[in-house]
Amino acid sequence: MRPDGDHEPDDYGLPRVDVVVPDDARALAADVLAYRREERRRRRRERAARLVAPVTRFGVAVPIITLALLAALVSGGLMTAFGPRPTVRPTASLLERSPAAPAGEVDGPLPNGTVEFVTGRTERADLSTLRPGVIGIVPPGCACSGLVAKLSGTAREFELRFWLVADTRGRTFARDAVRRELRALAATAHEGSPQLVADPSGVLAGAYAPAAGTPGAGLTAVLVQADGIVADARTLPLSAAQPAPDLVGRIKELR
Template identity: 60%
Template structure:
């Protein structure tokens, strides 16, 4: 500026600049504080960039993949904890050497014979290997969804097996339809996982089932040693049934 304080530009054509020099340096404290604050922000941003650099180096792909893996792990853990549990495998216990009754009777072991566990490739299994647990004999149109669900829940609770076998006596329906109906009945039992047994010769129904045409499920309760403790025709949920199932474990 010109010594006379002329506000017009000087002879060199430079713009007018007001420069104020404070008398006390303490007047610059707010500016110093603001400067240091901005420097701290800059250092924080630099630290965050250094931490995230390995993740963001390849764009958003790595975070997305990591998130998907976490979701998959959490879902698997929840399904393991709350999903249907597989039916226990048949016991390795020996058959009772001297049962109190003949085979096929209450107090005796299951009758001899062979059935098949349903699956993509049916697996043959001896009848006397269906232990310990409950064998449900299902007549056509039994209307037994409630008791099947109850037995599935109780056998799962006491770590027992639960099988369903169709009563084919007097039932002219094709085998595929009978199997589908049994699978639908088993699938509705959310408290457990009943296994389907293919009893083509009707050994179970002929031994323990009611007269042909009888409605309602028949439950055959089998101990680990193969002895049949109860044959229940059209059982109902309740404490008595729970106690009978629990006694098998």
């Protein structure tokens, strides 16, 4: 500063700044604290930037993909836990080697013969493979959709299979017509999944169902144990809308 009190000229052309130096350094304590707070914020921002750098390096694609994978995992877990259960396929046991009755009778095995599963393709199988479960032999023109639905639901409740077979003895209908009739009956079984079986030779009907054309005769239920033994076979009247309680009990015993 010049003797007249004016400031010395600034050769650098910078604006004049008044710098006040306090006599006691403690007067700068507040400024020091503010500086340190700002430094801590800066370091936190730098650490956060380093953590998210691998994710943000490729833009928003990685976060979106990560969220999609998490959503798929959560939805898959929920579907597994609360989704519909598949139809149970019981494991077949060994066939009984010393039956109490001959084949084709109650307490004996199913008769010898083969059937065809009505699926997208022809699949032949031995009658002995129809176990354990309930075989429903349906006479021509059987108005027994309610009974079929009840039997199908009962079999599913006890984790058994239910097969529908048409009694083709003395019938002149084409094979496709018989299968359409079976499919129409199976479509009413909303509580189960009947498996349609074709028995062109009429082996099952000949063994367990009454003679063709018997008045008042409805569906014949054949109950087959896991060892291939027929536990019961009874023909229900056409008027029957559901299986009798004792028949339900016998079906339960097949498990």
